[in-house]
Amino acid sequence: MDLAYTEEEEDFRARLREWLGSVLPGLPGKPDPGDWPGRRAYDAGWQRLLYDAGYAGLHWPADAGGRGATPTQHLIFLEETERAGAPYVGANFVGLLHAGPTIAAEGTAEQRARWLPPVLRGDEMWCQGFSEPDAGSDLASLRTRAVRDGDGYVVSGQKIWTSHAEVADWCELLVRTDAEAPKHRGISWLAMRMDSPGVTVRPLRTLAGSTEFAEMFLDEVRVPVSHLVGAENDGWRVTMVTLSFERGTAFVGEVVACRRTLDALAAEARRSGRWDDAVLRRRLGRLGAEFRALWRLTQWNVSEAQASGGVPGIGGSVFKLRYSEARQELYEAAAEVLGAGDALDLDREWVLDRLSSLSYTIAAGTSQIQRSIVAERILGLPKGR
Amino acid sequence: MDFQLSEDQRALRAGIRELLAGRFGRDRMRAAHEGGGGVDRALWRELGKAGFFALRLPEAAGGVGLGLPESVLMFEEVGRALLPGPLAATQLAAGVVKGAAEGEAVVALAEPGRPVEHLDGADALLVLDGDRTRVLTGGVLRRVVDGARPVRSLDPGTPLWRVPGLAAYEGEALPDGARLRCEGALLAAAEQLGGAARSLEAAVQHAGERQQFGAPIGAFQAVKHLCAGMLVRAEPARSAVYAAAVTGDPVEAAGAKLLADRAAVDNARDCLQVHGGMGFTWEADVHLRLKRAWLRSGQWLTAAEAEEVLAADLGHSGAGGCRAHACDATDP
Numbered sequence: 001m002d003l004a005y006t007e008e009e010e011d012f013r014a015r016l017r018e019w020l021g022s023v024l025p026g027l028p029g030k031p032d033p034g035d036w037p038g039r040r041a042y043d044a045g046w047q048r049l050l051y052d053a054g055y056a057g058l059h060w061p062a063d064a065g066g067r068g069a070t071p072t073q074h075l076i077f078l079e080e081t082e083r084a085g086a087p088y089v090g091a092n093f094v095g096l097l098h099a100g101p102t103i104a105a106e107g108t109a110e111q112r113a114r115w116l117p118p119v120l121r122g123d124e125m126w127c128q129g130f131s132e133p134d135a136g137s138d139l140a141s142l143r144t145r146a147v148r149d150g151d152g153y154v155v156s157g158q159k160i161w162t163s164h165a166e167v168a169d170w171c172e173l174l175v176r177t178d179a180e181a182p183k184h185r186g187i188s189w190l191a192m193r194m195d196s197p198g199v200t201v202r203p204l205r206t207l208a209g210s211t212e213f214a215e216m217f218l219d220e221v222r223v224p225v226s227h228l229v230g231a232e233n234d235g236w237r238v239t240m241v242t243l244s245f246e247r248g249t250a251f252v253g254e255v256v257a258c259r260r261t262l263d264a265l266a267a268e269a270r271r272s273g274r275w276d277d278a279v280l281r282r283r284l285g286r287l288g289a290e291f292r293a294l295w296r297l298t299q300w301n302v303s304e305a306q307a308s309g310g311v312p313g314i315g316g317s318v319f320k321l322r323y324s325e326a327r328q329e330l331y332e333a334a335a336e337v338l339g340a341g342d343a344l345d346l347d348r349e350w351v352l353d354r355l356s357s358l359s360y361t362i363a364a365g366t367s368q369i370q371r372s373i374v375a376e377r378i379l380g381l382p383k384g385r
Numbered sequence: 386m387d388f389q390l391s392e393d394q395r396a397l398r399a400g401i402r403e404l405l406a407g408r409f410g411r412d413r414m415r416a417a418h419e420g421g422g423g424v425d426r427a428l429w430r431e432l433g434k435a436g437f438f439a440l441r442l443p444e445a446a447g448g449v450g451l452g453l454p455e456s457v458l459m460f461e462e463v464g465r466a467l468l469p470g471p472l473a474a475t476q477l478a479a480g481v482v483k484g485a486a487e488g489e490a491v492v493a494l495a496e497p498g499r500p501v502e503h504l505d506g507a508d509a510l511l512v513l514d515g516d517r518t519r520v521l522t523g524g525v526l527r528r529v530v531d532g533a534r535p536v537r538s539l540d541p542g543t544p545l546w547r548v549p550g551l552a553a554y555e556g557e558a559l560p561d562g563a564r565l566r567c568e569g570a571l572l573a574a575a576e577q578l579g580g581a582a583r584s585l586e587a588a589v590q591h592a593g594e595r596q597q598f599g600a601p602i603g604a605f606q607a608v609k610h611l612c613a614g615m616l617v618r619a620e621p622a623r624s625a626v627y628a629a630a631v632t633g634d635p636v637e638a639a640g641a642k643l644l645a646d647r648a649a650v651d652n653a654r655d656c657l658q659v660h661g662g663m664g665f666t667w668e669a670d671v672h673l674r675l676k677r678a679w680l681r682s683g684q685w686l687t688a689a690e691a692e693e694v695l696a697a698d699l700g701h702s703g704a705g706g707c708r709a710h711a712c713d714a715t716d717p
């Protein structure tokens with residue numbers, strides 16, 4: 001049991017820190033949350049900077065254009081970028097954290113050459129077209145169908161909650177290619193261009209007032225068969241690969257961000273005198289314990305993944321359950337620290353963060369679904385109702 | 386970074402688990418709890434022989450020369466087995482109190498305002514008075530015992546005594562009381578972790594066996610989710626306890642105690658719920674774990690105190706890794 005980083009890891013951290021120190025001051029200001037083209041440009045610009053410095057796709061295998069970094073190096077990368085206040089992955093999220101790794105793991109050489117480099121350079125953005133109006137938690141019941149026609153599929157159906165659909169170039173799309181097969185067996189994983197004829201994106205307004213995600217209507221959209229990743233009707237297995245990436249690494253850096261927020265709140269409470277309220281003070285202390293423990297749990301999971309060859313384990317579900325709840329508690333405490341005047345002011349960035357924290361127990365698998373996964377796959381309880 | 390158990394640590398854990406399974410299996414555990422719960426001197430000595438108390442004394446002083454992480458792993462096993470007694474105080478006093486390292490002496494813990502466990506069988510009393518720490522023995526200890534009054538203890542494995550006015554008794558002062566308190570809290574946290582894990586196992590086992598509505602109750606989501614919640618409490622607590630043992634950081638130790646206490650108490654509660662009516666009986670072990678968890682929660686560092694320690698750490702620096710090590714992991 002050792003929390004000390006190796007000399008090599010510390011070197012890596014030092015170089016990264018130095019680089020962040022040199023580029024972050026020159027970064028343009030953050031675009032307005034409602035300015036989608038501006039946000040895309042901003043996220044692309046940051047990805048390009050990472051690419052030019054050799055930090056793009058750090059945890060991707062080297063033969064996929066990544067750096068083949070160890071899980072620990074990836075952890076250091078997430079920790080340091082977050083600590084330095086570097087931009088969040090933003091619209092690059094799907095490309096970097098799951099479509100890319102999935103294509104790297106399951107795609108052909110041609111597919112990898114076509115799709116991976118532009119993700120790394122920040123030239124192309126991806127979105128995730130999994131959920132449907134009648135297929136949320138029960139994702140395998142999806143109905144969007146793809147019918148083979150010559151060298152293409154003709155795709156029709158509807159997707160929903162597609163984050164960043166408005167700015168994406170590509171969509172990782174789950175479709176039903178065999179309507180007769182049992183529901184998990186007839187699914188395929190396609191890469192679809194978002195500007196294909198027949199694709200209509202209609203933004204949905206979130207409770208935060210923004211258009212973070214959208215509905216997507218697919219009306220006889222042609223997708224070349226060469227855009228099928230993995231075998232036809234083997235899409236569910238491919239999807240499980242995708243989801244393990246989503247749950248395994250996606251929220252790690254955010255723990256560091258939460259600790260920063262907590263520190264800022266405590267400083268604010270000390271300044272305003274609310275610190276004298278023992279109930280509030282102890283509540284913040286308790287949150288301090290939560291985020292510390294979540295960070296240590298991350299290190300534990302990463303060390304375990306490293307020992308088992310880099311595959312993120314099922315422990316990601318345990319992490320996600322606790323993290324999503326702790327994050328919501330953090331913003332409840334924030335409302336109390338900042339007081340009614342500020343807690344209701346939508347121009348305060350953390351008020352928007354409070355609203356967005358509400359999605360964490362839903363997106364990427366709801367807490368109920370995660371609990372069932374933990375109970376059945378980790379604890380071995382019987383499958384059931 | 387390699388935050389996993391080493392081979393040696395795994396072997397150590399397996400060794401103590403085996404020893405406790407052989408010498409303090411379920412029947413012995415139940416007997417100890419039915420019999421009023423005095424310290425089992427023979428087992429205490431055996432633990433002493435196995436190096437349990439001298440674990441962290443330097444080899445030059447006849448100890449095993451291991452560190453806080455190894456202690457934590459051993460106390461986790463103590464918690465799993467529900468072994469009663471002031472084991473943490475005795476280990477921490479090894480090297481100071483004669484016979485403690487060998488398992489010949491029992492060192493009880495006294496904190497202001499709290500009852501003292503196993504006072505009648507104690508050879509020494511470790512008094513924790515804020516950061517001031519001292520050891521009472523001999524005539525002074527006898528006077529304390531004479532003035533004490535037994536409590537009808539909630540925990541059947543732990544006899545308790547009310548001790549009035551500890552401030553009046555002088556003893557041998559120990560340096561670095563803050564560190565002792567931090568380490569004691571961490572060992573108690575480890576014990577709680579073992580209890581929390583054992584409660585989870587018991588719940589999962591029962592949920593897989595007990596049939597209702599023609600199915601094992603563990604197939605019902607309401608039960609399944611209770612069990613998942615128990616794991617979600619135990620695992621972050623485990624990471625916190627292990628990390629605090631590695632860094633020796635007092636703020637981290639406070640967080641570890643806070644989370645481990647909660648995991649132990651709430652997991653025992655949920656385990657009781659999963660057991661239904663059986664869970665409310667004296668016969669099922671779950672009440673013993675809940676009662677022990679309540680007892681340990683109040684020792685060394687309470688939730689309120691831990692929260693204050695953690696709060697005091699907030700808002701000064703940015704989010705950082707660990708701060709200075711105030712309780713050095715390698716020090717005995």
Ligand SMILES: Cc1cc2nc3c(=O)[nH]c(=O)nc-3n(C[C@H](O)[C@H](O)[C@H](O)COP(=O)(O)OP(=O)(O)OC[C@H]3O[C@@H](n4cnc5c(N)ncnc54)[C@H](O)[C@@H]3O)c2cc1C
Binds near residue numbers: 369
């Ligand atoms: C901010 C945000 C961004 C998202 N981005 C994307 C995206 O980019 N791409 C994409 O494909 N999807 C995306 N999603 C969709 C997300 O994956 C789904 O919302 C989620 O899986 C839940 O599905 P649902 O909304 O249909 O809820 P439902 O499945 O209808 O669930 C409703 C309630 O019922 C509970 N429930 C359902 N089934 C069970 C069960 N078996 N046991 C116990 N409880 C159950 C749920 O826990 C929940 O409380 C996003 C969602 C959000 C909130």
